[in-house]
Amino acid sequence: MKHIELRDLDVSRIGLGAMGMSHGYTGAGVDDAESVRTIHRAVELGVTFIDTAEVYGPYVNEELVGRALKGRRDQVVLATKFGLISHTGRSGPTDSSPENVRAAAEGSLKRLGTDHIDLYYQHRVDAGTPIEDTVGCLAELVAEGKIRHIGLSEAGPDTIRRAHAVHPVTAVQSEYSLFTRDPEARVLPVLRELNIGFVPFSPLGRGFLTGAIRSTDQFDSTDFRADNPRFTEGNFQHNLRLADQVADVAVQIGVTPAQVALAWLLAQGDDIAPIPGTRRVARVEENTAADAVRLTDEQLARLSSLPPAAGDTHTEAQMRVMER
Ligand SMILES: NC(=O)c1ccc[n+]([C@@H]2O[C@H](COP(=O)([O-])OP(=O)(O)OC[C@H]3O[C@@H](n4cnc5c(N)ncnc54)[C@H](OP(=O)(O)O)[C@@H]3O)[C@@H](O)[C@H]2O)c1
DSSP: OOEEEETTEEEESSOEEOGGGTSSSTTTTSOHHHHHHHHHHHHHTTOOEEEOOTTTTTTHHHHHHHHHTTTTGGGSEEEEEESSSOSSSOOSSOOOOHHHHHHHHHHHHHHHTOSOEEEEEESSOOTTSOHHHHHHHHHHHHHTTSEEEEEEESOOHHHHHHHHHHSOOOEEEEEOBTTBOGGGTTHHHHHHHHTOEEEEESTTTTTGGGTOOOOGGGOOTTOGGGGOGGGSTTHHHHHHHHHHHHHHHHHHHTSOHHHHHHHHHHTTOTTBOOOOBOSOHHHHHHHHGGGGOOOOHHHHHHHHTSOOOSSOSSOHHHHTTOOO
């Protein structure tokens, strides 16, 4: 597995997102043993970048990752996120007050069974706390050795610059895939100017780009996608046609659509480390093997010229806490 640098943090260029093992998707939490095996298999295959968050579950995904990494902690870069749960009694969707950051970090360290978090992201920008205050607190946690690197998620260019002026930001994590090209216009140029790495989340379009999702009937009521605009009627049909184009390229090369979607992302730069999510051993093997898939210039051009997916990436309420 090839490695890249997110600023000065070495990671395998394909990571593993653990969210769906416990949260958000149909089947989350039904087979923790298979989820643990999936993490172990990822590490065996050379994946050194594991992604979780306090809010996944909440809490149980960090516990699961902590259990799975017992005895393997030193082999991985462990990333988690704070700021979507308030421990200070504040209401509203976000809390990145210094008091909350400290409380969240202590909880995550305990659940993950570790004395340090390698990459600690603010999960969403908090309109109620100046980013300078949040990053000032994170810088203290770095000085205390509790976290090693600072990250932001779904932050816009202005927030990224302000944060980076207080303490170097190692990586920004935002949705990016053949379905969601938004970071290309404003965020990626700033990251490259400041030498900050980029971590695309939902690199498989939340499963859509793999060709495995053909109907919304596949989702149970706990599934985040059931009311996600991308997956609602009309948009769903349009987006199926995009997934079919990805599958077409996959057939040409003799690989899977998921591998094509990941190979396209990997071709976008050596400062990019996607974190495809799966809770199944067979799929982590498939996704990790995308490291070896090379797309021709013609295939890359064809994929890059696909129209954007129809529908917002999140519901209206969720979009309000995302910067673009
Ligand atoms: N910062 C943020 O706000 C944020 C938001 C969302 C996600 N994330 C992070 O990003 C990670 C990845 O994103 P994601 O899980 O939302 O979306 P994703 O990686 O685009 O897609 C995951 C979905 O695709 C399915 N899948 C995975 N590999 C497959 C394959 N080879 N063939 C068919 N289906 C496949 C998974 O199902 P199975 O599990 O059943 O295989 C799951 O339903 C998350 O785990 C999380 O760590 C961060």
